[in-house]
Amino acid sequence: MINSIRLIFALSWRNLWRNKRRTLIILFAIILGVWAMIVTAAFMRGMVFQMLEDTVDNLAGHVQIHHPQYLDDPVIDNSFNPQSAAVSKLLQDPRIALSSTRIRLAAVIVSERESSGITMLGIDPAQESKVSFIGRSVVEGRFLDSTSDNGIVIGKALADKLQTRLGKRIVLMSQDINNEIADRGFRIVGIFDAPLDPTEKSFIFIAKDNAEKMLGLKNKASEIVLRLHNTDMVNSLVNDYAQFDKNIDVMSWLKAEPYLEMMIELMDSSMFIWYLIVFLAMAFGIINTLLMAVFERTREFGLFQALGQKPGFILFQVWLEAVLMIIVGLVIGNILSWLSVLATGDGIDVSVFARGMEMLNMSNIIPFVITFDDLIVANLTVAILGMLTGLYPAWRASRLVPAHAITRI
Amino acid sequence: MKHVVKCENITKIFEQGLIKVNALTDVNISVEAGEFICLSGPSGSGKSTLLNMIGGLDTPTSGEVYIDGDEIDTLNRSQLADMRLHKIGFVFQAYNLIPVLSAQENVEMVMQMQGIDKHTRHQRSSAILKEVGLEGLEDRKPPELSGGQQQRVAVARAIVSQPSLILADEPTANLDSNSASNLIDLMLHINKQHNTTFIISTHDPMIMQRARKLVKLHDGQITDIISQNNHV
Numbered sequence: 001m002i003n004s005i006r007l008i009f010a011l012s013w014r015n016l017w018r019n020k021r022r023t024l025i026i027l028f029a030i031i032l033g034v035w036a037m038i039v040t041a042a043f044m045r046g047m048v049f050q051m052l053e054d055t056v057d058n059l060a061g062h063v064q065i066h067h068p069q070y071l072d073d074p075v076i077d078n079s080f081n082p083q084s085a086a087v088s089k090l091l092q093d094p095r096i097a098l099s100s101t102r103i104r105l106a107a108v109i110v111s112e113r114e115s116s117g118i119t120m121l122g123i124d125p126a127q128e129s130k131v132s133f134i135g136r137s138v139v140e141g142r143f144l145d146s147t148s149d150n151g152i153v154i155g156k157a158l159a160d161k162l163q164t165r166l167g168k169r170i171v172l173m174s175q176d177i178n179n180e181i182a183d184r185g186f187r188i189v190g191i192f193d194a195p196l197d198p199t200e201k202s203f204i205f206i207a208k209d210n211a212e213k214m215l216g217l218k219n220k221a222s223e224i225v226l227r228l229h230n231t232d233m234v235n236s237l238v239n240d241y242a243q244f245d246k247n248i249d250v251m252s253w254l255k256a257e258p259y260l261e262m263m264i265e266l267m268d269s270s271m272f273i274w275y276l277i278v279f280l281a282m283a284f285g286i287i288n289t290l291l292m293a294v295f296e297r298t299r300e301f302g303l304f305q306a307l308g309q310k311p312g313f314i315l316f317q318v319w320l321e322a323v324l325m326i327i328v329g330l331v332i333g334n335i336l337s338w339l340s341v342l343a344t345g346d347g348i349d350v351s352v353f354a355r356g357m358e359m360l361n362m363s364n365i366i367p368f369v370i371t372f373d374d375l376i377v378a379n380l381t382v383a384i385l386g387m388l389t390g391l392y393p394a395w396r397a398s399r400l401v402p403a404h405a406i407t408r409i
Numbered sequence: 410m411k412h413v414v415k416c417e418n419i420t421k422i423f424e425q426g427l428i429k430v431n432a433l434t435d436v437n438i439s440v441e442a443g444e445f446i447c448l449s450g451p452s453g454s455g456k457s458t459l460l461n462m463i464g465g466l467d468t469p470t471s472g473e474v475y476i477d478g479d480e481i482d483t484l485n486r487s488q489l490a491d492m493r494l495h496k497i498g499f500v501f502q503a504y505n506l507i508p509v510l511s512a513q514e515n516v517e518m519v520m521q522m523q524g525i526d527k528h529t530r531h532q533r534s535s536a537i538l539k540e541v542g543l544e545g546l547e548d549r550k551p552p553e554l555s556g557g558q559q560q561r562v563a564v565a566r567a568i569v570s571q572p573s574l575i576l577a578d579e580p581t582a583n584l585d586s587n588s589a590s591n592l593i594d595l596m597l598h599i600n601k602q603h604n605t606t607f608i609i610s611t612h613d614p615m616i617m618q619r620a621r622k623l624v625k626l627h628d629g630q631i632t633d634i635i636s637q638n639n640h641v
Contacts, residue, residue, distance in 0.1 A: 007521045014509035303505045308494020403467035
């Protein structure tokens, strides 16, 4: 048995290289297919990854804590006590790496020339700079330095829209705790540059103490944003605290950004469809090559049977040729894919599609991300379906009547 | 005397579209161990078809074939393959060597399928290649050998596992007269030396003259069986 398998292995390998040009062409098709599968998956996965990173970085965090009514009606009344026993206990969970407590409300900003509707964020600068993009995005002036800093930090695009600049004063207006209009003047101490234009136009940052004074809030917050040690911990943490306290709602960023969850599911399924399309193109090549090889070697298969080779071994021999071709294609395809992804470095610049990317809430650099799961799925798709594809020509070879096969010209 | 081959009322009908062709009609033949038989007759007389039936490469439309007393019509494809592997050696007109294997690997192939260990395979294949006059050419691939040398490799492959029966279909048809004569000498030598039974289908008068028994076929029927005592 082992002798026969050795013989079959040697025959399959040598037969593969008997018609080098044909084998190389189909091998090239397999390599190209595997490369296309993995690199496309890496690009799509990179897009999702970047979208998630941008979302998490763009103020969403991994987990958000709100008043249960806040998302439906984000007004000052729907705030909660960030120092309650329940919240304090939750914040001690070891899965939490960082947190930032915010007063987050709709407001109007007015400059000497223009006004604009925005979302004001009353923050603790020390906490916020670690949780979101803002700490590293101030390009003019400075970021807020304490919870009582009297300055305001606005986005570059908003500054352009308001026709104002660093050092100028602006007025911020919002609804206070008594449902009266509260307003306060701030000097622009910093201008930030965010990956996305809408972020620059929509958000302004002031110190939390000043927000509290302006709105008449005490020990109240609109949201606490959490960053966890690992994205995989999000669901378990949210589940653990789902019914924790009736005064707070603990939700993952995916629930806060439902379109993202949909995008991820869409990408997963479209990736699998892409795999199948690439594979189908490949499969025709494999079947055609092997059928040609079987046709050309009909006499040989007749001879093998005449010499006493069992039909099962002939089937195995031809099938092994397909398997060997697939294995070689997979190895080279994987190496090439890995090298290609390595060559893209931090990602590719898609700024030419900047507006479209902004619509998807994504920055202009898309990294290539290869995940173990994607590699397994791509390789298994080619390996399993390829091996099944190889069975047909192999079966044809094994069913030949020796007397007819051996006299075939 | 033990019958290595026994055919009883073998009929083979080929269907070519709507036309039925009787390749063999009620053929009866018995072959004893150590015989050197020549099947002769014009093209289309049924020589190759009869060889294919005896070798289990094709199945008769009716009638029975016995090899070493076993009826082969009752065997499935795997069992037939097993029988060929252990009992029958084939030599074909077109040599039919495996082009990706060397001469020695071609000879070893059958033993490898039989599960014989590498050392024994190598010893036996070397000895048999020497016996057929191909010493020094063991590593050559078939395209690097002449027609006569390739046919010698085919004979070596057929006899190396010491089958009780060798079926040769027009083995000298592609050879020049010198190579053909050498091949006949070789087969007769093996027949005598190892008591191997040979059934050879041929047009070649040289083989016909030197065969111990001449079976004449015409239109799928045996017309004459002549015993001869002129082989060396």
